[in-house]
Amino acid sequence: MHYCLLYLRIYQKKCTFEIEVTDRYPSKADTDDENDDDEDHDNNDNENDNNNNQSNKSNDQHATKPHLEGCVVARQHIKKGAHIEFLDGWLAGLEDDVENTFQGETDFSIIHTSRNGNANLLLGPARFVNHDCSPNCSFSRKGKRISLRAIKNISPGQEVTVTYAKNYFGYRNRECRCVTCEVRGVNGFGTPNDYNSDEDSSDTDALTKLKRQKRQQNKLNSLVGLNADQDATSSLVSSPAVESIDSESTLHSSRSPSVTADADTPASSLEPFPDKTGGQEVPLKRRLRQREEDINVEDKLFKFTFDDDDANFTTTREEWKLLCRGMNKEDRENYTLHDYIFSKLSDRGRYKDLQRFFFSCAIEADLDLTLDCVNCSTPFFGPDDRIAPRRLPTRLCPRCHRHAVIFNAYWPSVEPEVETITLYRAWDFTSLKDIGVRGEFVPPDEKKKRKDLDDLTVSSEDDDSDDESSDDEMSENDVTVTLEKKRPGRPRKIPNPTRRVGRPRKHEPLELETKFKQKSTTTTTITKPTVPPGRPGRVLNNGRANGRHLGRRKRLDPEDLDTSGNENEHESDSDEVIIMKTIRSKRTYKRRKPEISQAVPRRQPRLTFDVDDNSRSRRASPDETTARRPLYVVPLNSDKPMCILNPPTGTSGSIFLTTASGEKITIAAPGSEFIPTEMSPLRESISINDLSQRSVVPDVAAVAVGGAGISYLANGKTRERTRAFRYPKIKTIGLTSKRTDDYSSPSWKLLQQVQSSRY
Numbered sequence: 001m002h003y004c005l006l007y008l009r010i011y012q013k014k015c016t017f018e019i020e021v022t023d024r025y026p027s028k029a030d031t032d033d034e035n036d037d038d039e040d041h042d043n044n045d046n047e048n049d050n051n052n053n054q055s056n057k058s059n060d061q062h063a064t065k066p067h068l069e070g071c072v073v074a075r076q077h078i079k080k081g082a083h084i085e086f087l088d089g090w091l092a093g094l095e096d097d098v099e100n101t102f103q104g105e106t107d108f109s110i111i112h113t114s115r116n117g118n119a120n121l122l123l124g125p126a127r128f129v130n131h132d133c134s135p136n137c138s139f140s141r142k143g144k145r146i147s148l149r150a151i152k153n154i155s156p157g158q159e160v161t162v163t164y165a166k167n168y169f170g171y172r173n174r175e176c177r178c179v180t181c182e183v184r185g186v187n188g189f190g191t192p193n194d195y196n197s198d199e200d201s202s203d204t205d206a207l208t209k210l211k212r213q214k215r216q217q218n219k220l221n222s223l224v225g226l227n228a229d230q231d232a233t234s235s236l237v238s239s240p241a242v243e244s245i246d247s248e249s250t251l252h253s254s255r256s257p258s259v260t261a262d263a264d265t266p267a268s269s270l271e272p273f274p275d276k277t278g279g280q281e282v283p284l285k286r287r288l289r290q291r292e293e294d295i296n297v298e299d300k301l302f303k304f305t306f307d308d309d310d311a312n313f314t315t316t317r318e319e320w321k322l323l324c325r326g327m328n329k330e331d332r333e334n335y336t337l338h339d340y341i342f343s344k345l346s347d348r349g350r351y352k353d354l355q356r357f358f359f360s361c362a363i364e365a366d367l368d369l370t371l372d373c374v375n376c377s378t379p380f381f382g383p384d385d386r387i388a389p390r391r392l393p394t395r396l397c398p399r400c401h402r403h404a405v406i407f408n409a410y411w412p413s414v415e416p417e418v419e420t421i422t423l424y425r426a427w428d429f430t431s432l433k434d435i436g437v438r439g440e441f442v443p444p445d446e447k448k449k450r451k452d453l454d455d456l457t458v459s460s461e462d463d464d465s466d467d468e469s470s471d472d473e474m475s476e477n478d479v480t481v482t483l484e485k486k487r488p489g490r491p492r493k494i495p496n497p498t499r500r501v502g503r504p505r506k507h508e509p510l511e512l513e514t515k516f517k518q519k520s521t522t523t524t525t526i527t528k529p530t531v532p533p534g535r536p537g538r539v540l541n542n543g544r545a546n547g548r549h550l551g552r553r554k555r556l557d558p559e560d561l562d563t564s565g566n567e568n569e570h571e572s573d574s575d576e577v578i579i580m581k582t583i584r585s586k587r588t589y590k591r592r593k594p595e596i597s598q599a600v601p602r603r604q605p606r607l608t609f610d611v612d613d614n615s616r617s618r619r620a621s622p623d624e625t626t627a628r629r630p631l632y633v634v635p636l637n638s639d640k641p642m643c644i645l646n647p648p649t650g651t652s653g654s655i656f657l658t659t660a661s662g663e664k665i666t667i668a669a670p671g672s673e674f675i676p677t678e679m680s681p682l683r684e685s686i687s688i689n690d691l692s693q694r695s696v697v698p699d700v701a702a703v704a705v706g707g708a709g710i711s712y713l714a715n716g717k718t719r720e721r722t723r724a725f726r727y728p729k730i731k732t733i734g735l736t737s738k739r740t741d742d743y744s745s746p747s748w749k750l751l752q753q754v755q756s757s758r759y
């Protein structure tokens with residue numbers, strides 16, 4: 001309890017520091033590898049143009065092996081001599097044999113006190129304080145209690161450090177990877193030669209070296225603009241000789257959260273708020289206001305671009321605004337962006353999964369993608385962060401995000417903002433249309449209809465669930481009967497005695513598990529169930545499965561999608577849902593008859609999303625495309641047609657979309673007149689000249705297929721021009737009315753038909 005309190009206290013407002021994560025230090029395994037493969041490193045590093053010195057080499061090496069550890073970062077100015085409240089530790093004595101069990105572990109901090117030499121386990125927030133050869137704090141001990149005192153002035157954002165011992169990280173701390181060593185290019189950042197020269201040197205040499213270090217440190221001070229107290233290299237600690245100091249490159253290589261400067265960044269940018277006033281002290285309030293303004297600007301500008309594609313994609317936010325423009329004022333005020341997104345998603349619970357999916361796709365699509373924290377400008381998502389984080393990135397870096405969640409204030413301020421801070425996801429559906437994740441936009445009247453149907457379903461399900469609970473082993477027929485009773489639409493979650501909440505537990509009661517298995521087996525063997533039409537858009541499950549994969553730190557694997565989703569879905573809690581999922585599998589829907597005759601391809605693509613197809617590196621072979629590429633249907637309000645085909649001007653014709661297998665779906669009536677100036681809101685066809693002139697086609701339905709084409713009349717002959725899409729991403733073709741609320745438009749109906757025939 002006592003230890004718990006020690007930790008909990010650090011979340012108090014007046015606490016001047018916080019626990020952060022850093023990837024500065026290598027794991028034990030990394031260090032061993034490094035020693036083993038020194039030669040290899042050199043060879044590899046030589047290939048890297050950017051890495052001219054050893055320190056960078058070393059860093060890059062670790063960039064590929066992120067290893068996170070804790071660190072303590074100041075959140076407020078801490079004056080020299082001040083006791084750092086709440087940064088306390090507690091010593092728990094260790095017996096010798098127990099101590100041995102901790103050998104080689106860095107997760108525990110063992111302290112040997114000079115008085116009796118006993119080993120103690122250091123517990124409490126103080127255990128997160130890292131070593132620096134030029135520390136800004138020192139430990140002090142009172143009985144079993146350890147506290148920290150600042151020996152230099154510490155600014156917000158600076159890491160709180162102490163010196164552990166002279167030889168803690170090997171002889172003369174040669175494996176030390178503190179900021180000071182990094183700046184000096186020594187120890188963990190030095191070359192083996194440094195060590196040799198150091199070992200050979202005499203005491204007099206050491207004095208000269210110290211003097212030289214002092215000179216270099218002064219030089220550094222003037223370079224980075226820190227005063228003597230804040231300087232990372234000010235204290236003369238025992239350290240090998242410094243051959244040269246390349247402050248710019250070494251600072252650049254720093255990946256600790258407390259040091260975020262890059263090569264040409266002046267020291268001011270080490271501050272959480274980049275100094276925009278030419279070095280003058282700016283009041284916190286003003287900086288916060290400035291930051292808010294920046295956020296607003298950023299918000300407007302936030303765009304997502306895939307450079308390998310036909311067009312830039314505007315944000316979902318902009319689409320939403322466009323939609324709002326057509327609304328009356330009252331509706332507009334009540335209709336939030338989230339409403340819009342969720343109306344597309346149809347299920348709030350999928351938001352997170354979809355986010356993960358976007359995140360992974362974003363990484364797939366642009367390997368150099370980085371985002372800067374809107375609060376502290378730290379790049380928090382870059383090439384090195386390709387391994388999926390446990391938490392999704394926000395537009396605030398993890399540190400600022402967490403801080404905002406706790407204090408409703410922007411780091412480092414702890415004064416709550418007047419209004420609740422809105423925390424945006426970094427990948428907020430901006431790429432919805434691009435990535436190929438399908439959403440479902442349900443018109444309000446349709447939504448109502450479905451709701452009514454769903455309500456009906458719930459009541460019928462209630463009856464069914466009674467039956468089920470009385471009979472564990474359901475026969476195939478039983479299932480079919482159950483389903484026949486069902487209305488179309490997604491099954492509702494209903495109270496069910498056998499319902500499993502959350503993931504299957506490791507130690508589930510045996511009885512329940514058997515029951516579950518029996519039912520699953522029964523359901524998966526159904527061959528010809530009466531398929532409830534269901535509602536379109538269920539493919540979001542795919543995104544879901546992907547997210548799950550990411551959570552397991554795995555690359556997305558399309559092969560896994562069909563199966564893993566079923567196992568882990570939240571909805572798989574109930575047997576009902578398992579049944580539905582089975583029915584929704586590709587086998588079942590293949591048997592469904594297309595509802596629009598010539599407009600729908602005979603051969604339906606599988607209900608999978610193949611991430612490999614989506615990657616730049618590989619183009620799917622025709623066979624693969626036929627098998628894997630789905631026909632995506634997403635209504636969008638894009639202001640740009642993404643696929644532009646250039647027919648000869650002055651011609652008229654029709655537009656069709658092609659599936660991956662080459663089948664065509666005509667989406668605009670052939671032979672329609674081209675009247676560029678009069679855009680009929682209800683027209684069924686769109687002139688190919690509209691596209692050729694790249695005119696804006698508002699409120700379009702988007703259909704992602706294998707390609708798109710036009711057929712037109714030229715010299716009395718019908719000609720065709722088709723373009724295959726390289727990636728199975730969503731492409732839009734202008735298609736429908738200008739009015740988004742007009743769901744009676746023929747093209748909207750067509751879209752619905754296509755949608756319903758799809759699933």
Ligand SMILES: C[S@@+](CC[C@H](N)C(=O)[O-])C[C@H]1O[C@@H](n2cnc3c(N)ncnc32)[C@H](O)[C@@H]1O
Pocket residue numbers: 025026068069070071105106107108109127128129130131132169175176177178
């Ligand atoms: C008392 S703990 C400090 C907290 C630690 N970072 C953590 O998250 O548990 C000591 C461990 O931190 C790491 N560490 C701290 N300072 C270091 C430094 N200057 N160089 C290399 N590793 C360091 C080492 O792994 C060391 O065993």
